[in-house]
Amino acid sequence: MITIDTVSKKYGKAEVLNIDALEIPTGQSFGLVGNNGAGKTTLFNILLDLIRPTTGAIVTNDISVHKSEAWKNFTGSFIDESFLISYLTPEEYFQFIGDLRGMNKTDVTSFLSQFEEFFNEEVLAKKKYLRDLSKGNQKKAGIVAAMMGNPQVVVLDEPFANLDPTTQIRLKKILKTLTTDKDVTVLVSSHDLSHVTEVCERIVVLDKGVVVKDIVTSKETLQELERYFAV
Amino acid sequence: MISHFLKLEWKQFFRSASFGKSIALKILMGFFALYFILSFFAIGVGVYYILKKQLPDSDPLQVVNSFLLYAILADLIFRYFMQKLPVMKIKPLLNIPIKKNSLVNYVLGKSAFSAFNILGLFFYIPFAIVLIIEGYHTTGVLGWLFTMILTIQSVNFLNFLINKSNAAFASILVLLGSLIALHQFDVYNIASVGGQLFDAVYSTPILSLVSLLILVVLYQLNYKQLRARVYLDEGILEEVAEAKSVDLSWADRLGDLAPFIKNDIRLIWRNKRTKTVFLMSFLFLFYGLIFFTQKTFREMPAMLMFASLFITGGFALNYGQFIPAWDSAHYKLLMSQSFSYRKFLESKWVLMVSMTGLLYLLSFPYLYFGTEIFLIITAGAAFNIGFNSLFLLYAGSFNRKRIDLTKGGFGNTQGTSATQFLVVVPLMIFPMLLFWVFNKFVGYNSGFFVVAAIGVLGLILKNYFMNFIEKKYIRDKYAMINAFGKEA
Numbered sequence: 023m024i025t026i027d028t029v030s031k032k033y034g035k036a037e038v039l040n041i042d043a044l045e046i047p048t049g050q051s052f053g054l055v056g057n058n059g060a061g062k063t064t065l066f067n068i069l070l071d072l073i074r075p076t077t078g079a080i081v082t083n084d085i086s087v088h089k090s091e092a093w094k095n096f097t098g099s100f101i102d103e104s105f106l107i108s109y110l111t112p113e114e115y116f117q118f119i120g121d122l123r124g125m126n127k128t129d130v131t132s133f134l135s136q137f138e139e140f141f142n143e144e145v146l147a148k149k150k151y152l153r154d155l156s157k158g159n160q161k162k163a164g165i166v167a168a169m170m171g172n173p174q175v176v177v178l179d180e181p182f183a184n185l186d187p188t189t190q191i192r193l194k195k196i197l198k199t200l201t202t203d204k205d206v207t208v209l210v211s212s213h214d215l216s217h218v219t220e221v222c223e224r225i226v227v228l229d230k231g232v233v234v235k236d237i238v239t240s241k242e243t244l245q246e247l248e249r250y251f252a253v
Numbered sequence: 254m255i256s257h258f259l260k261l262e263w264k265q266f267f268r269s270a271s272f273g274k275s276i277a278l279k280i281l282m283g284f285f286a287l288y289f290i291l292s293f294f295a296i297g298v299g300v301y302y303i304l305k306k307q308l309p310d311s312d313p314l315q316v317v318n319s320f321l322l323y324a325i326l327a328d329l330i331f332r333y334f335m336q337k338l339p340v341m342k343i344k345p346l347l348n349i350p351i352k353k354n355s356l357v358n359y360v361l362g363k364s365a366f367s368a369f370n371i372l373g374l375f376f377y378i379p380f381a382i383v384l385i386i387e388g389y390h391t392t393g394v395l396g397w398l399f400t401m402i403l404t405i406q407s408v409n410f411l412n413f414l415i416n417k418s419n420a421a422f423a424s425i426l427v428l429l430g431s432l433i434a435l436h437q438f439d440v441y442n443i444a445s446v447g448g449q450l451f452d453a454v455y456s457t458p459i460l461s462l463v464s465l466l467i468l469v470v471l472y473q474l475n476y477k478q479l480r481a482r483v484y485l486d487e488g489i490l491e492e493v494a495e496a497k498s499v500d501l502s503w504a505d506r507l508g509d510l511a512p513f514i515k516n517d518i519r520l521i522w523r524n525k526r527t528k529t530v531f532l533m534s535f536l537f538l539f540y541g542l543i544f545f546t547q548k549t550f551r552e553m554p555a556m557l558m559f560a561s562l563f564i565t566g567g568f569a570l571n572y573g574q575f576i577p578a579w580d581s582a583h584y585k586l587l588m589s590q591s592f593s594y595r596k597f598l599e600s601k602w603v604l605m606v607s608m609t610g611l612l613y614l615l616s617f618p619y620l621y622f623g624t625e626i627f628l629i630i631t632a633g634a635a636f637n638i639g640f641n642s643l644f645l646l647y648a649g650s651f652n653r654k655r656i657d658l659t660k661g662g663f664g665n666t667q668g669t670s671a672t673q674f675l676v677v678v679p680l681m682i683f684p685m686l687l688f689w690v691f692n693k694f695v696g697y698n699s700g701f702f703v704v705a706a707i708g709v710l711g712l713i714l715k716n717y718f719m720n721f722i723e724k725k726y727i728r729d730k731y732a733m734i735n736a737f738g739k740e741a
Contacts, residue, residue, distance in 0.1 A: 070585075070588075070589045071588075071589075072585055072588060072589065072731075072734050073731065073734075073735075074731050091591070094589065094590060094591035095591045097589070099589050101585065102585075104582060104583055104584065104585045104586060104738065105583065105585060105586040105589070106583060106586070107516065107582075107583045107586065108582060108583070108658065108659070109519060109520060109523040109524055109658065110516070110519060111496045111498055113498070114498065114515075114519065117512075118512050118515075118516055119590070121511070121512035122512060122590045122591060122592050123590075123591065148496075149495045149496045149497075150495070150496050151496045151523065153659065154496075
């Protein structure tokens with residue numbers, strides 16, 4: 023599904039990312055961990071063609087993201103608040119994204135009804151603009167918007183941060199259903215090792231832009247990761 | 254303690270985003286400030302002699318005094334709109350071991366030095382010096398000056414007390430209005446009573462202690478009010494407005510453009526700065542009244558062209574020059590969604606053109622000034638629609654400054670760079686020059702014709718130019734994402 027081929031990114035002399043080869047098959051739940059500055063967000067930004075790599079290319083579904091824009095039709099993403107339109111209400115925001123993804127009003131309403139539990143009555147019909155919602159509720163809106171329009175790839179940067187424990191558990195359930203039932207490829211980054219090990223079948227550890235571990239998740243993975251990071 | 258606060262102020266000033274503004278902007282702002290200071294200073298020095306000459310029978314000080322009450326009320330109204338107590342700034346200090354009393358005193362004390370209080374001094378001090386030179390009692394003048402300085406400070410603190418209440422503001426407006434009315438109709442001249450008060454201060458300087466008393470009382474009231482509200486959920490909290498959704502389904506007829514148009518309408522209406530731009534564009538409609546009513550301008554066709562471009566172009570010019578920076582906060586989102594860039598640009602174009610069209614319809618009353626004037630306005634509208642709208646889109650691809658929509662509207666220069674100054678040349682000077690040249694050397698009607706023809710030509714070749722503009726935006730995509738991602 024996604025092939026990362028000798029992708030590197032340099033700012034001046036500083037190299038922030040250097041990945042030789044990484045292959046993410048369809049339907050895999052892929053976790054990215056690493057300390058601050060490891061290059062997680064940079065990799066996601068390159069995948070979404072928001073940053074140009076210094077060398078190499080990312081090919082998703084046979085489309086080189088830098089050359090064609092066709093990947094946008096099947097990729098949903100939420101990286102940070104700049105993916106929200108602050109002056110819209112959540113409903114208007116979902117409708118805007120829905121419009122761009124070819125969903126009409128009924129489609130959007132029925133889509134959102136699946137997430138009633140996830141929203142926990144804190145997002146919809148609150149008569150508030152996105153800018154006035156709490157960080158956690160903003161995140162809920164962004165994550166749900168990333169899943170609109172039946173994407174084949176979903177990219178979420180730090181989805182668990184700022185969420186309350188109940189919502190974290192619900193999000194894990196949602197992400198698992200995505201990969202098992204719908205064969206969606208999910209890419210998640212997180213600082214919380216237990217969350218990623220729970221959600222992801224495969225975990226890649228980045229350190230200063232380089233892949234240092236590539237693990238198929240097992241019972242021992244959490245301990246292994248904790249040992250690695252306990253320096 | 255005070256020195257800590259002063260250090261913070263110093264850093265805040267020199268590290269603020271506005272300090273990093275382009276040099277051209279700084280110079281421009283500097284000029285404005287200097288202009289006001291010099292004007293006040295010049296009036297302060299000159300007013301004595303002017304009054305002496307114009308009204309030789311009356312005492313200039315008494316004349317000035319009789320207007321002071323109005324000046325003070327006007328000052329209060331001006332401050333009501335422009336001056337806010339900077340309470341938000343102390344939020345990060347709340348959890349640090351500093352007594353809340355000193356925080357409150359600091360915020361209030363700091364406001365005493367605001368520019369609003371300084372500017373007036375540039376009038377009162379030179380005026381007082383002139384009075385002394387002209388042989389008024391030194392003690393009397395100093396007492397008067399002292400009273401004025403204290404009055405300015407009192408107005409400063411009174412403003413903070415009434416600032417939250419619309420009722421208080423309305424009553425001040427009514428008070429000022431009725432005072433002027435009473436004066437106009439010679440019923441009761443309160444201004445002269447006010448004048449007598451200030452005259453009395455001059456003759457018995459000890460009375461200036463009364464204004465000191467007023468200031469102390471107002472300060473205490475402010476102190477009490479603020480001290481009770483130094484909590485996160487009180488004064489320091491920013492108000493959250495209830496979201497109002499208006500049905501915009503009529504825009505669905507625009508097909509593919511509809512989501513963007515709807516989004517733009519909400520953008521304009523729900524953010525202070527864009528709303529100011531929108532409402533100001535209707536004020537620009539009246540721009541022509543300045544030019545068309547004066548004989549000197551009526552003989553300068555290029556200036557008439559200038560006015561006409563503004564009449565219909567107020568929105569296109571002010572909104573268009575910051576495309577696509579209005580969307581800078583969510584630019585990454587737009588760039589990761591599946592739509593053609595063309596749609597995004599088209600929607601901006603439709604917005605500018607339809608607003609120009611609307612303003613053109615509203616400009617019909619200018620027919621009163623004759624068909625010639627109206628033809629110039631029509632030519633200007635055609636130029637705005639055909640040429641300026643496209644050119645602004647193109648110029649927008651050079652915008653690299655983020656705009657934070659949550660920041661205030663009036664006088665906000667965020668997002669301004671050299672681009673905004675450079676675009677004026679083709680937008681305004683080019684049609685003026687064209688009009689002037691054809692008007693002068695070919696004949697009067699050819700001027701309208703050429704300017705309008707360029708607009709029509711732009712409209713005909715729109716698709717060609719749009720392709721070109723779209724390519725430019727796509728080419729600059731990464732630079733824009735990078736620049737818009739940085740804090741403004």
